Amino acid sequence: xxxxxxxxxxxxxxxxxxxxxxxxxxxxxxxxxxxxxxxxxxxxxxxxxxxxxxxxxxxxxxxxxxxxxxxxxxxxxxxxxxxxxxxxxxxxxxxxxxxxxxxxxxxxxxxxxxxxxxxxxxxxxxx
Numbered sequence: 001x002x003x004x005x006x007x008x009x010x011x012x013x014x015x016x017x018x019x020x021x022x023x024x025x026x027x028x029x030x031x032x033x034x035x036x037x038x039x040x041x042x043x044x045x046x047x048x049x050x051x052x053x054x055x056x057x058x059x060x061x062x063x064x065x066x067x068x069x070x071x072x073x074x075x076x077x078x079x080x081x082x083x084x085x086x087x088x089x090x091x092x093x094x095x096x097x098x099x100x101x102x103x104x105x106x107x108x109x110x111x112x113x114x115x116x117x118x119x120x121x122x123x124x125x126x127x
Contacts, residue, residue: 048083050076054095054107072110080120089120097127 052072053061060067062075076091083089091111095104104124113119 048079048087049090049092050079051092051094052111054093054099054104056096056098058103076111076120077118080118090123091120092123092125094125095127 051063053064055061058069060069060072067075076089079091080089093104093107093111095107108122108124111122
């Protein structure tokens with residue numbers, strides 16, 4: 001004679017609800033983490049952050065707008081003038097993954113302030 005265990009429908013229902021709540025919570029936490037990182041990465045120029053993208057051909061983009069390499073010094077000067085009196089200007093260089101390290105190194109040297117009265121914070125955000 002085999003004894004059968006009676007399944008409790010209420011415990012199966014509670015297990016399902018608990019799993020649904022857990023998966024929903026984990027989804028919301030993951031989404032929150034992604035959105036926070038994106039918000040920090042897309043801070044506007046009003047916050048004193050200038051984001052320069054470097055593509056593998058050496059082209060530059062400023063906030064996804066292509067710019068000529070020779071215009072970069074003027075743009076840096078204007079951005080620094082806007083932040084006078086507030087927090088220092090942050091220049092963030094974001095290279096594409098295929099950009100050789102030598103090209104990145106030359107661009108970092110070019111983005112360093114050349115005059116003693118000019119100063120900003122230079123950040124390198126690797127992909």
